[in-house]
Amino acid sequence: xxxxxxxxxxxxxxxLQENCPEEMRGPLRLDRDACWGxxxxxxxxxxxxxxxxxxxxxxxxxxxxxxxxxxxxxxxDEAKILRSEMKKIKAYPPLSSFGIWMxxxxxxxxxxxxxxxxxxxxxxRGEIRWAQGYSEPNxxxxxxxxxxxxxxxxxxxxxxxxxxxxxxxxEADWIFVLVRTDFSAKKHEGISFILVDMDQPGVTAKPIKxxxxxxxxxxxxxxxxxxxxxxxxxxxxxxxxxxKYLLTHERExxxxxxxxxxxxxxxxxxQQIGLDDQGRLADSMLRSDVARMEIDGIAFMAxxxxxxxxxxxxxxxxxxxxxxxxxxxxxxxxxxxxxxNSAGCDGxxxxxxxxxxxxxxxxxxxxxxxxxxxxxLNIISKRILDLPGA
Amino acid sequence: MAMxxxxxxxxxRDAARGFLADNAPVRQLRRLRDENNPDGFDxxxxxxxxxxxxTGVLVxxxxxxxxxxxxxxxxxxxxxxxxxxASPYLSTAIMGATALSKFGSDSQKTEWLQRLATGDAFLxxxxxxxxxxxxxxxxxxxxxxxxxxxxxxxxxxxxxxSVADGLIxxxxxxxxxxxxxxxxxxxxxxxxxxxxxxxxSMVDSRNSATIKLEGVELTADAVIGEVDGGHKPLEQILxxxxxxxxxxxxxxxxECLSQTVSYLQERKQFGQTIGSFQALQHRASHxxxxxxxxxxxVMKSLQMLDIAPEMATLMVSAAKAKLGQVAQLSAQEAIQMxxxxxxxxxxxxxxxxxxxxxxxxxxxxxNFHTERYAQIRGF
Ligand SMILES: Cc1cc2nc3c(=O)[nH]c(=O)nc-3n(C[C@H](O)[C@H](O)[C@H](O)COP(=O)(O)OP(=O)(O)OC[C@H]3O[C@@H](n4cnc5c(N)ncnc54)[C@H](O)[C@@H]3O)c2cc1C
Numbered sequence: 001x002x003x004x005x006x007x008x009x010x011x012x013x014x015x016l017q018e019n020c021p022e023e024m025r026g027p028l029r030l031d032r033d034a035c036w037g038x039x040x041x042x043x044x045x046x047x048x049x050x051x052x053x054x055x056x057x058x059x060x061x062x063x064x065x066x067x068x069x070x071x072x073x074x075x076x077d078e079a080k081i082l083r084s085e086m087k088k089i090k091a092y093p094p095l096s097s098f099g100i101w102m103x104x105x106x107x108x109x110x111x112x113x114x115x116x117x118x119x120x121x122x123x124x125r126g127e128i129r130w131a132q133g134y135s136e137p138n139x140x141x142x143x144x145x146x147x148x149x150x151x152x153x154x155x156x157x158x159x160x161x162x163x164x165x166x167x168x169x170x171e172a173d174w175i176f177v178l179v180r181t182d183f184s185a186k187k188h189e190g191i192s193f194i195l196v197d198m199d200q201p202g203v204t205a206k207p208i209k210x211x212x213x214x215x216x217x218x219x220x221x222x223x224x225x226x227x228x229x230x231x232x233x234x235x236x237x238x239x240x241x242x243x244k245y246l247l248t249h250e251r252e253x254x255x256x257x258x259x260x261x262x263x264x265x266x267x268x269x270x271q272q273i274g275l276d277d278q279g280r281l282a283d284s285m286l287r288s289d290v291a292r293m294e295i296d297g298i299a300f301m302a303x304x305x306x307x308x309x310x311x312x313x314x315x316x317x318x319x320x321x322x323x324x325x326x327x328x329x330x331x332x333x334x335x336x337x338x339x340x341n342s343a344g345c346d347g348x349x350x351x352x353x354x355x356x357x358x359x360x361x362x363x364x365x366x367x368x369x370x371x372x373x374x375x376x377l378n379i380i381s382k383r384i385l386d387l388p389g390a
Numbered sequence: 391m392a393m394x395x396x397x398x399x400x401x402x403r404d405a406a407r408g409f410l411a412d413n414a415p416v417r418q419l420r421r422l423r424d425e426n427n428p429d430g431f432d433x434x435x436x437x438x439x440x441x442x443x444x445t446g447v448l449v450x451x452x453x454x455x456x457x458x459x460x461x462x463x464x465x466x467x468x469x470x471x472x473x474x475x476a477s478p479y480l481s482t483a484i485m486g487a488t489a490l491s492k493f494g495s496d497s498q499k500t501e502w503l504q505r506l507a508t509g510d511a512f513l514x515x516x517x518x519x520x521x522x523x524x525x526x527x528x529x530x531x532x533x534x535x536x537x538x539x540x541x542x543x544x545x546x547x548x549x550x551x552s553v554a555d556g557l558i559x560x561x562x563x564x565x566x567x568x569x570x571x572x573x574x575x576x577x578x579x580x581x582x583x584x585x586x587x588x589x590x591s592m593v594d595s596r597n598s599a600t601i602k603l604e605g606v607e608l609t610a611d612a613v614i615g616e617v618d619g620g621h622k623p624l625e626q627i628l629x630x631x632x633x634x635x636x637x638x639x640x641x642x643x644x645e646c647l648s649q650t651v652s653y654l655q656e657r658k659q660f661g662q663t664i665g666s667f668q669a670l671q672h673r674a675s676h677x678x679x680x681x682x683x684x685x686x687x688v689m690k691s692l693q694m695l696d697i698a699p700e701m702a703t704l705m706v707s708a709a710k711a712k713l714g715q716v717a718q719l720s721a722q723e724a725i726q727m728x729x730x731x732x733x734x735x736x737x738x739x740x741x742x743x744x745x746x747x748x749x750x751x752x753x754x755x756x757n758f759h760t761e762r763y764a765q766i767r768g769f
Contacts, residue, residue: 266769281769291764295687295708302686306393313394323679380678381671385651389666 009081016085019054021047025090027263034096038129039173055094056125062100065108069116070124076312098167099123099130101253103176106193106246110234119195131172131198131205132250133163133220134243141375143178144187144240148222150179150194157227159196162219167369169205169218174198176246177222182237193239195231202226212361213350248321250370255304255321255328264297265290265335269342286341293334300331319383326376329366336360391693393686395465402462405442406469413438414475416738422476423595429553430589430597431476439477440509448487448630453503455487460630460695464637464688471641474745476596478512478550480634486513488630489558489575492699493615493623498577502556514554515627516545516578516601523547523754525560525624526570530603532561539563539613541576541584541606549752551599552589555580558627559603563618570621575614582606594745626699628753629706633691635749636709639717640688642749643681646720646742650674650727657729670727677723684716704766707759714756717746 024047035041035048043049055061058072063079065071074082086093104123107116122128139146148161159179169175175196182190196203202225207216234242266281269290274282281287304324310316340347340360347356367373381387395403414435422430439445447463449455463484470479483506490502490513505511517525530543541561551557557578565572578585584606587599615623651674654665664670691709694702721743725732732739750756 264767266764266767270769275769279768280764287764287769288760290769291760291767292711294767295711295760295763296683298690298705298708299683299687299712302393302690303683306686306689309393313392315394320682323675323682326675327679327683374672377672377675378668380675381668385654385671385674385678387651387654387665387671387674388663 005077005081008078009085012082012085013088015058016089016091019051020086020089020091021051023047024051024092024094026092027090033092035092035094035126036129036168036171037095037097037126038171039127040171041126041129051092052094052126059124061095061126062104062120062124065104065120065124069108070121095126097123097126097129098132098172099128102132102246102250103130105249106176106242107233109245110193110242112230114230115195115233128174129168129172131166131169131175131218131220133166133169133175133177133196135165136162137164141372143243144191146178146180146191148177148179149183150181150192150227152181156229157194157232159194159202159222159225159227161222163222164219165208165217165369166205166220167217169198169220170207170216172198172205175203175220176233177227178239178243181239185237188240190237191239191243192236193233193242194227195233196222196225196227200225210362210365212358212365214358247371248318251321251325251376254366254370255324264294265338265342266294268339272342272344272346283341286338289341290338293331293338296331297335300327303327317384319379322371322376322379323384325370326367326373326380329363330373332366333363336363391697393689395461398458399462399465402458403465403469406444406466407472409438409442410469410473410475414470414477415473416741419474419476419595419741420738428589430550430595431478431553435475436477436509439479440507444479445483445509446487446507447483448491449503449507450491453491453499453507455491455503455507460633461689461692463630464633464692467634467637468641468688471638471643472645474642474741478514478553478597480631480638481514481550481554482506482512484634485515485627485631486556486558489513489515489614489623489627490577492626493575494577495611495614497611498614502577511556512550512554513556513558514548514550514599515631516548516551516557516559517624517628517753518547519543519545521546523751523758525628526573526621527568528560528562528573529567530559530561532563532574532576532608534563535607538607538609539574539576541578541603541608543603545601545603547752548587548599548601550597551601552587552597554587557585557601558614559601560620560624561603565618572618573620573624574617575620575624576608576612577614578603578606578608578612582608592748594741594748596745596748598748625703629699629702630695632710632753632759633688633695633702633706635752636688636691636706636713639713639746639749640681640684642742642746643684643713643717643720646717646724646739647674647677647681649739650677650720650724653728664727673723673727677720680716680719684713687712704763707754707762707766710754711756711759711763714750714759718743718750721746 060072063072063074063082067073136146151158175198177194177196179192180190181192202223204221205218207218276282307320339356343356443456444466446455447458450457487506490498532539532541559576559578560573563574584604586602590598592598657664687709691705694705724739731737
């Protein structure tokens with residue numbers, strides 16, 4: 001490692017030690033401990049607020065974004081160091097957000113300078129919370145058949161239609177929406193990508209409860225909702241490219257759930273089930289399932305690392321985000337099935353905070369959200385294996 | 391360590407791929423099998439590989455090797471897996487070179503390493519005694535006799551045992567049959583009195599032998615490493631072989647997928663290419679995903695052998711277990727998606743499923759390594 005990176009590492013370690021509150025360390029339970037930000041957000045503790053403010057002041061909620069957009073301006077190597085130092089002290093992410101994971105990367109690539117300056121810093125500081133308005137009742141896997149319409153009113157647009165499965169729409173401030181701007185063009189060629197302020201009478205979000213009980217997603221209705229002209233990203237009818245690019249980031253984010261586990265399954269099972277006099281997990285069938293799953297987990301983590309390194313070196317296959325999404329989410333479902341096996345009747349309890357049952361049920365959505373497993377396999381078939389008619 | 395090849399490694403891989411495709415394709419293995427070749431490999435090809443430095447890939451430079459490390463050694467094995475090239479590369483250039491360069495005495499190094507590098511000598515590792523891999527179960531006895539030892543026992547599933555000039559033999563000098571302590575490694579000349587090798591006809595048409603040791607007298611110079619302390623070095627030697635086999639299986643799995651995808655693109659039924667059937671697309675794409683994971687874990691295990699060989703066991707076992715599973719899946723799926731033609735001897739896929747089955751079993755099958763993984767992880 002170069003001297004400069006070494007110095008960055010020791011400074012980062014010292015800064016984190018001093019600035020990351022004790023309460024903001026430990027295994028993260030996404031639903032309970034995450035900080036999503038936004039105007040409607042109430043901090044769960046002072047520590048959560050302080051941690052966000054301190055990290056945002058350094059631009060470290062989005063370490064690799066340029067400084068002028070609220071980021072930390074770090075190189076890939078520096079960002080890697082920051083991540084590993086945070087992991088060492090088990091620091092919570094200061095901010096979780098669709099703005100960071102999805103909209104940000106899309107704006108950095110397709111946004112105008114004004115759009116970046118207006119929206120990115122607010123994402124970085126956790127001031128505005130974003131929702132994703134893609135799916136519709138009749139446009140799920142076949143997303144490009146979406147029908148929410150967007151009419152040009154001269155100096156602004158009016159958006160009318162219905163979105164569904166919109167995660168956290170009831171808690172969000174703004175929403176990025178896929179709309180149809182040309183009904184006569186081919187389905188992929190009449191779509192635009194537009195940013196809409198949800199704080200207006202024309203936008204309503206109705207929560208739908210999940211089988212896991214929490215993390216509500218919504219039906220989102222647009223009734224002649226106003227959108228400003230300067231908030232259309234890329235060109236009119238060119239939204240599909242933005243949409244697809246954003247999806248690759250969403251898939252990477254979701255596939256991450258498959259790899260990064262705070263506590264390996266074997267350790268959890270050893271504690272819950274106990275070991276026999278030979279030091280083996282007392283349930284021998286579970287033991288082999290856990291070992292196989294952990295081995296796949298290591299191989300999956302190594303693959304995430306390899307694909308990142310290949311991308312850095314300018315090699316690799318773009319559509320591999322679909323492979324990661326497919327494998328990572330299926331792996332995560334396997335992990336939670338084993339977690340339920342291991343937890344026994346304790347795992348079947350319902351209602352307490354941090355329930356494994358709720359987490360188990362929630363993972364069933366991982367292979368649906370962001371494009372289903374079947375859709376990812378279709379993409380691999382078409383874009384990587386070059387199979388006909390896929 | 392970055393998970394990408396450096397320039398030198400890329401050149402090596404490309405050169406290996408080109409050479410093997412031209413000089414040692416599956417056709418060669420088929421010919422060796424059909425003519426019932428007593429060596430089980432092609433000596434001319436071996437000489438050419440030696441000239442390119444492959445046989446010295448793990449031999450130190452002061453013994454005329456190129457010392458490129460395990461990642462490079464694995465790349466060559468992976469390419470050999472694509473073409474199913476039969477050769478004593480794994481036993482000699484990977485395991486033999488590991489044994490002597492890491493644990494050999496000065497005189498053993500002088501006697502053997504240069505000849506390994508030039509391709510003029512072959513070594514084989516004789517460790518197992520029963521049906522299943524169990525390196526700590528050793529009943530072959532080495533009794534002290536005068537200044538040296540007298541060996542008695544039988545070793546099974548010795549890859550390249552029938553062509554080797556020297557055998558690396560594990561024998562018990564102390565302790566009970568299943569103890570890790572009390573195992574000693576010996577370098578036994580193949581032509582020593584009392585050594586006999588019976589070549590077995592194996593499903594993959596590659597070399598494997600049963601070795602009999604009957605009152606084999608050896609001097610103390612024949613010991614590799616410490617008397618009674620053979621277990622640790624043996625693990626490192628085996629780990630090198632296991633990672634090499636995992637790399638080989640990775641190459642074979644990739645080849646099975648690639649041939650299958652080509653077939654899906656070309657074969658027509660019901661008036662369309664069969665690759666347009668989603669049932670097959672999804673099976674192929676799942677296999678692709680599994681192979682991507684397999685490639686990554688192979689790379690990790692080889693990198694571990696380069697950086698921290700004493701700590702590589704967890705990763706090597708994970709890799710051998712994963713590749714055993716993925717490579718078998720790829721061969722099985724390849725046959726199924728080829729339909730009837732996949733079952734014919736005339737078609738190459740059969741050679742893949744046979745070799746993969748042997749590679750999966752050699753030095754510990756998927757269950758063995760999954761078990762070992764769980765043990766090391768403490769559950
Ligand atoms: C927890 C969760 C959160 C979500 N959050 C959001 C959000 O914030 N914003 C948003 O816009 N959307 C969100 N979604 C919606 C999600 O993107 C869609 O549910 C998904 O794309 C699938 O669409 P669908 O539900 O209409 O299912 P359908 O498309 O009707 O699929 C039904 C079944 O058919 C299969 N199928 C469909 N087409 C094919 C095909 N061509 N080949 C093979 N199989 C096929 C599918 O794989 C699936 O198994 C969320 C979903 C979940 C579960």
